[in-house]
Amino acid sequence: MDQEITRWINAPAGNYAALDMAMVAITRYGVPLLVLLVVVQWWGRQERPHLRHTCIAAGLSFLVGLGFNQIVLLFVQRVRPYDAGISHLIIERSADWSFPSDHSTASFAIAAAFLLHGFKGRGSALLIAALAVGLSRVYVGTHYVTDVLGGAATGIVAAMLVCLLYREGTRADRLVTGIL
Structure with a gap:
């Protein structure tokens, strides 16, 4: 099922120039733009x-999440879908799993x-952006769903x-949030 959904999302890749440009832009610039929005x-x-x-907290979550991924990669080495013949890659190849x-x-x-x-409006907008980034990764052919x-x-x-x-309000938190 994973492979079929991945194929379905990736199927238009390479056939629609405007959609390809949009998805490649989201996949390349989505995360840096989200970081910039936080900053x-x-x-x-x-x-x-x-x-x-x-x-x-968002910055720490970002770093902790990527740290978790490094631990997962020690145990799970999944081949990219383009190497398995599942997807059509429209960006450069990735070097990792x-x-x-x-x-x-x-x-x-x-x-x-x-x-x-508790930032429901901002969080919801960021969630929509996160969904777009995730979708773009499948569309461009570099990830399974x-x-x-x-x-x-x-x-x-x-x-x-x-x-x-x-925790908010701790000495460390007051020190860091008081900068600038």
Whole structure:
């Protein structure tokens, strides 16, 4: 089923120039743009200490999620779908294993951090962006659907862990959120 859904999402790749350009742009620039959106919010005026705490939590979630992925990669070495003849690749080849998707991990970690800290509007917008990043990774041929789901899971778990361990209002939090 994973292979069939992956084929279905990847099927239009290479046939529609405008859609290809959009998906390649999302896959290349989606995560950096999400990071930039988090950085820019540092100077937000509403709920400044809470927003800054959430920005730090999003960054930590991003890093913890990618750390989880490195541990998973020690045990799971899944071949990329283009190497298995499942997808048609329209971007450059990746050097690492397919599962889980680092792009999805990073995107969903950021979105989950904002949602878990009560920023429903911003978190929902970031979640839509994370879904677009995940979809783009399958469309361009570099991931299976379950790679994206696995990346989303590690990102969300990382955000939950950071939410539990990085407490707002602690001495360290006040020190970091008071910068600039």
